[in-house]
Amino acid sequence: MQRAVVDWFAESARDLPWRRPGTSAWGVLVSEVMSQQTPMSRVAPRWEEWLHRWPTPADLAAASPAEVLLAWDSLGYPRRALRLREAAAAIAADHDNVVPVGEEVLRSLPGIGPYTAAAVTSFAHGTRTTVLDVNIRRVLHRIFAGRSHPAPAPSTRERAWASAFVPQRSHVEWNAGTMELGALVCTSRRPACEECPVAEHCRWLAAGKPIDPQRKPTTQAWNGTDRQLRGAVMAVLRSCGPAGVRTDLLTASARELDAEALAALPDPVQQAIARVRELGSSERVARLIADLIDDGLAERAAGNRLRLPG
DNA sequence: AACTCGGGGGT
DNA sequence: ACCCCAGAGTT
Incomplete structure (x- = not known):
C-alpha cells in the first residue's frame, strides 16, 4: 500500500525547485514557510529569489525588515516573512548558522509550528517523523477512515493515528508522496x-465517496476589515520600490497616488488613505504603518472594523 | 476551541 | 460568491 504511493511519487512528483539535489536545509525551511497557506505555483519564483539573495540564515538576518517584506512580495501573511527573518537571526546566533536538528528545537523558532518542524525534519534531515498538512490529512482520512475531509485542525489523537502509517524505510517518500x-x-x-495509485485500497472510494457534512468555520469577512486595509497599504508600499516600505515614506506614497489608481482601490482603502492624508502628521502616519508592518495591532478593532489612530 | 492573519486563482 | 491553499500564534 505504502509502496504504491512511493512508486507513484517517483514517477509523478512535480519538478519543484527546492526538490533539486543539493538544496540546503535552509532552503527547505524557506520553502515550507513560504508554502504555509500559499499555493506553490506562487511560491516557486519567490523561493528562487530568496535563496539566491539570502543563501544562509545569517544573510537573511542581516537584511532589514523592509527589504524582507518587499522581497516577500504578495505571498500573503507578511508576518511570516518577519518571523522567518527572526528565525534566521536565532539560527545564526544560537545554532552556528545551521538549521537545527530536532522538532522541539525547530518549534522554538518564530513561525515554525508542528507542520514546518516535521517537514524540515523529514525533507531536509531525512529523519523519520509524521508530517501532517492538509493534503496528507485528507489522503489518510479517505484511504483509511473512509472520510471525505479531516477536522479543521489535527488533534493529538490524529497524530498518533497517522504515525502508524509512516513506513520504516521510505518514510521521506511516503510523507512527500502522500x-x-x-x-x-x-x-x-x-x-x-x-x-x-491506491484507489483499490481506498475506503472512501469503496463507500461511494460520501461527503462529510462538516461545518466549515464561517468564512471571514473581507470588505471593510483591517486585513483589507493592511493588504492595500502593503501593496502601495511595495509599488514604491525598495524605499517604499520605509515607514516614513507612506505619506508621500499616499499623496503620489493619482486619482485613477486611487479610484481603483476598494472603498474602505480609499477612505483610509483619505484619512491618512487628512491626518497630516507624519508621526501619526508612521505609527500607523509601523503597527501595520509589525503586525502590532494588539488591540483589534471591535467587529473587525477599520481603526486608525487620531 | 475559536479567532486572527493575505492574496490569488479556480469553480 | 464562495472555496482552496505544504499553518502559526494568540486568546
Whole structure:
C-alpha cells in the first residue's frame, strides 16, 4: 500500500525547485514557510529569489525588515516573512548558522509550528517523523477512515493515528508522496480517483465517496476589515520600490497616488488613505504603518472594523 | 476551541 | 460568491 504511493511519487512528483539535489536545509525551511497557506505555483519564483539573495540564515538576518517584506512580495501573511527573518537571526546566533536538528528545537523558532518542524525534519534531515498538512490529512482520512475531509485542525489523537502509517524505510517518500497525492490527485473538491495509485485500497472510494457534512468555520469577512486595509497599504508600499516600505515614506506614497489608481482601490482603502492624508502628521502616519508592518495591532478593532489612530 | 492573519486563482 | 491553499500564534 505504502509502496504504491512511493512508486507513484517517483514517477509523478512535480519538478519543484527546492526538490533539486543539493538544496540546503535552509532552503527547505524557506520553502515550507513560504508554502504555509500559499499555493506553490506562487511560491516557486519567490523561493528562487530568496535563496539566491539570502543563501544562509545569517544573510537573511542581516537584511532589514523592509527589504524582507518587499522581497516577500504578495505571498500573503507578511508576518511570516518577519518571523522567518527572526528565525534566521536565532539560527545564526544560537545554532552556528545551521538549521537545527530536532522538532522541539525547530518549534522554538518564530513561525515554525508542528507542520514546518516535521517537514524540515523529514525533507531536509531525512529523519523519520509524521508530517501532517492538509493534503496528507485528507489522503489518510479517505484511504483509511473512509472520510471525505479531516477536522479543521489535527488533534493529538490524529497524530498518533497517522504515525502508524509512516513506513520504516521510505518514510521521506511516503510523507512527500502522500502530500503530492493530495495536491495533484486526491484534491479537496474534485478528486481524480481514476488516476489514483491506491484507489483499490481506498475506503472512501469503496463507500461511494460520501461527503462529510462538516461545518466549515464561517468564512471571514473581507470588505471593510483591517486585513483589507493592511493588504492595500502593503501593496502601495511595495509599488514604491525598495524605499517604499520605509515607514516614513507612506505619506508621500499616499499623496503620489493619482486619482485613477486611487479610484481603483476598494472603498474602505480609499477612505483610509483619505484619512491618512487628512491626518497630516507624519508621526501619526508612521505609527500607523509601523503597527501595520509589525503586525502590532494588539488591540483589534471591535467587529473587525477599520481603526486608525487620531 | 475559536479567532486572527493575505492574496490569488479556480469553480 | 464562495472555496482552496505544504499553518502559526494568540486568546
